Amino acid sequence: MTTGITHHIPQPLLVAYASGALPHPFALVVASHISLCDECRAQAVAHDHAGGAVLEELSGSDLSEGLKGDVLALLDAPRVQARPQGRVGPYPGPVMEALKGAPPRWKRMGLGTRQTILHDGPEGSVRLLYIPAGQAVPDHGHNGLELTLVLQGAFRDETGRFGPGDLEVADDALEHTPVAEPGEPCICLAATDASLRFSSFVPRLLQPLFRI
């Protein structure tokens, strides 16, 4: 748990996370914030109770005859239990899970900034960003929703200051230029609707210009 968090998960995102409807890249950020924030954990569990209430009220479907017997017969069968990853350094369990337990393999992006892509698919992408103190956070070209969770250090933009555990929620209406604070390098977990294809086609020479 991290103390001093001031920017939390908005309710609609928590409901969508609770229901499983939130796309994978955002779900990873939400699960990571909840790992750091008991306030949002309590909120998320409250939504699970609402989900549980909906489940209780559902009229059940008839089951196949043998299902109950099959399940009861399997209770004592050996099963492999997945051992979930715990927190390592600034990386919460869900990030370590996405990294498959290994340290991040950073790729340089220019100006000392580095990234590690954790997932890139049709529903969006999520990556770790490493921004040296005092540097601007690269523009990862969001067309829709963008979630940025600070894991280490801090950044500031037009909307405020974001320290460890803080979550910035941005949509395309927000024009912002986040800059890492002096001191520690800033490490963020960032998820966006946009596919990565655009940024990877930008010629290398133009990168400083675009701050990618």
Add this chain to the structure above:
Amino acid sequence: MFTCEQTYEPIEGGVPVAAATPRMSDDRSALSEQTGWMLRVRDARDKAAFARLFDHYAPRLKAMGMRAGLGAAQAEEVVQDVMLKLWDRAAQFDPDRAQVSAWIYQIARNQMADLRRKEFRPVPEALLTPEEPEPDAAQAVALEQETTRLRKALSALSDEQRQLVEMAYLGELSHAQIKEGTGLPLGTIKSRIRLGLDRLRHELKGTRP
């Protein structure tokens, strides 16, 4: 449409605060049948109690799977996997922090998301639990009362609104469609869960709240 209940009211006067409540470690008689069954599964690996939970939840879980677009056979696979997880993970069940239905709901939606994506859905770090947790029946009972209130609030919604809440929690709405909350009074239950978390944190530190 969705009316909003974004601001959370503080805990009402009638709800006891965990720290001020005498311990009633063995008095779980006020808890629901489902919680009782689940505790017998957890503490005694009681298969008869598991069978009762199966009878209660398996048909609902199948309905949940079919609402999510699964065929009957696939929905039953989910039922099987969820019920086996409930058995395997029973040690993690803590009635101070979650009701059975909420606990099963989150297992089920993870299972369905995993099935859809063929990869594991990100879940928060599990909370550590003390070696010998001190059961707090008052907290569990209070959480149960909040859950009963929540179910009453759900049934008191207009048909249209209740349908929207169902759609939201059954994964049929995107976050962009859930603009303004769900109209359910979640503030007090959140505060109650928060108390349970705070108590757990203190217990882990070896200090009492």
